[in-house]
Amino acid sequence: MKLLIIGGTKFLGRHLIDAGAARGHEVTLFNRGTQYSEDALFGIEQIHGDRHKDLESLAGRRFDAAIDTCGYLPQSVAASAEALRDAVDQYIFVSSISVYANFREVNADEAAAPLAELTGEQRERFAQIDPQGELTGPVLGEMYGALKVLCERAAEEAMPGRTLVVRPGLIVGEYDWTDRFTYWVMRAARGGEVLAPGSPDRFVQFIDARDLAAWIVKMAEAGENGIYNATGKPFDLTFGALLEEIKAVTESDARFTWASEEFLTAESVAPWSEMPLYLHESDVDWQGFLSANVDRAIAKGLEFRRLSETILETLNWRKGVKDDLKAGISAEREAELLEQWHARRQ
Numbered sequence: 328m329k330l331l332i333i334g335g336t337k338f339l340g341r342h343l344i345d346a347g348a349a350r351g352h353e354v355t356l357f358n359r360g361t362q363y364s365e366d367a368l369f370g371i372e373q374i375h376g377d378r379h380k381d382l383e384s385l386a387g388r389r390f391d392a393a394i395d396t397c398g399y400l401p402q403s404v405a406a407s408a409e410a411l412r413d414a415v416d417q418y419i420f421v422s423s424i425s426v427y428a429n430f431r432e433v434n435a436d437e438a439a440a441p442l443a444e445l446t447g448e449q450r451e452r453f454a455q456i457d458p459q460g461e462l463t464g465p466v467l468g469e470m471y472g473a474l475k476v477l478c479e480r481a482a483e484e485a486m487p488g489r490t491l492v493v494r495p496g497l498i499v500g501e502y503d504w505t506d507r508f509t510y511w512v513m514r515a516a517r518g519g520e521v522l523a524p525g526s527p528d529r530f531v532q533f534i535d536a537r538d539l540a541a542w543i544v545k546m547a548e549a550g551e552n553g554i555y556n557a558t559g560k561p562f563d564l565t566f567g568a569l570l571e572e573i574k575a576v577t578e579s580d581a582r583f584t585w586a587s588e589e590f591l592t593a594e595s596v597a598p599w600s601e602m603p604l605y606l607h608e609s610d611v612d613w614q615g616f617l618s619a620n621v622d623r624a625i626a627k628g629l630e631f632r633r634l635s636e637t638i639l640e641t642l643n644w645r646k647g648v649k650d651d652l653k654a655g656i657s658a659e660r661e662a663e664l665l666e667q668w669h670a671r672r673q
Contacts, residue, residue: 328352328548331390331415333378333407334397338502339421339495342540343394344371350544357385358397378403382410392417392547401477408485417489417550419543420482424496424556424619425472429612434561436620437494437554443472479554491551493543496558496619497533497604500637501644507603508533510655512641515570516577522661522668523583524591524598524605527567531604532617534558535637542629551627559631561618566604569634576638586668594664601656 330347334340335356347354348371360375376384379402393415398404408418427440445453449470483490499508514521539557546555567583574581588607591598598606606613621629656664 328391329389330354330544330547331385331388331393331411332356333393333395334358335394337397338504339498339536339540340396341502342500342536343396343543346537346540346544350548352544355388355390378407382406385410385414388414390415392419394419394421394543394547395482396421398478398482399471399474401474401481404478405481405485408482408490412486415486417491417547417552418482418486419491419493419547420479421543422475422479422492422494423472424494424558424616426476426479426494427472430615431611433615433618434620435615437556437623439620442476444476445470445473449473489552491546492554493539493546494554494556495534495539496556496617498536498539499533500536500641502536503641504653506645506653506655507599509641509645510603510652511570512573512577512638513645513652514655515573515581516579516642518579518581520582520584520665521570522656522665523566523570523585524596524602525566525585525588525608527565527570527583527585529566529608530562530618531564531566531569532559532561532619533604535632535640537640538629538631542624542627545628549627553623555624555627556619556621557624557629558619558621560625561620564634569604572634573638576635577642584665584668586664590668590671594667596656596664600654601660603654 330352332340332343332354335344336358344354355372355374357374357376359377360373374384393411395404395407398420404420426442428443432439453470479492497507503509534557570583588609596602606616
């Protein structure tokens with residue numbers, strides 16, 4: 328197969344390259360060429376250009392499937408899908424589990440939950456965004472899910488019946504620029520007393536980028552279309568079991584101190600950013616966020632590697648990264664919170 332990856336130089340895209348090459352496919356990237364040097368992607372054809380104004384550089388080329396890894400604005404996806412309508416058989420759009428309006432229901436499947444929509448105020452703000460601009464900062468956080476919904480629709484409208492929409496949950500592993508899962512790997516590996524949030528019995532859900540990439544490539548091979556949640560199995564892993572597995576794999580002396588939601592809220596500890604993978608258990612709007620149903624994807628061959636492999640691969644990769652972790656709390660802040668927690672319980 329000939330695969331065109333739009334983006335492809337960050338995180339999931341890097342694993343899609345590997346997955347495609349491993350199965351003998353010819354991979355081409357279309358991107359702006361701003362993330363990595365040519366040496367980092369040796370042997371992979373790259374066509375550099377902006378997806379809004381340089382798509383003519385793909386004229387005359389033919390691909391079996393295009394995989395869009397970086398569509399955040401519907402006009403961007405529409406431009407790409409329309410330009411490739413006669414050049415590809417299948418358009419694969421990597422969306423997000425965040426397209427759902429709320430997560431009040433646990434184990435919700437693709438048809439069960441309503442989709443996010445822009446509010447009237449957000450529509451006005453969105454109309455003022457440069458069509459060729461980037462969506463960043465607070466605007467991204469507020470509109471992200473609803474804009475992904477519009478991106479999905481733009482792809483399907485441009486290529487009806489030939490679009491595969493993949494809705495991943497939290498993606499983890501090598502090249503993860505968010506460091507949300509990585510924080511726990513590196514923190515537990517460091518050992519000592521570790522501040523852990525809420526209940527160790529609460530379930531978490533994520534997917535290794537390698538597993539997601541391998542499945543997407545197989546779906547491209549099969550020419551599958553439709554909409555699929557693609558993340559880990561729900562109710563399969565608790566937060567406590569995750570941290571204990573990290574401790575075992577990294578052979579650390581970590582000791583986990585589980586602080587209550589009440590305490591963390593009182594101390595203004597931010598869920599998800601300062602305490603990755605953690606959301607307030609009392610917030611009914613989010614109780615199903617880490618328990619999405621993935622039966623449809625599993626029926627189409629989605630498979631999962633051992634957790635220990637994901638942990639070890641993440642650890643070995645992050646050891647070689649010099650930048651500070653982008654998620655989690657500092658050692659100083661953690662020590663202060665642990666001291667306050669113990670003092671409170673005396």
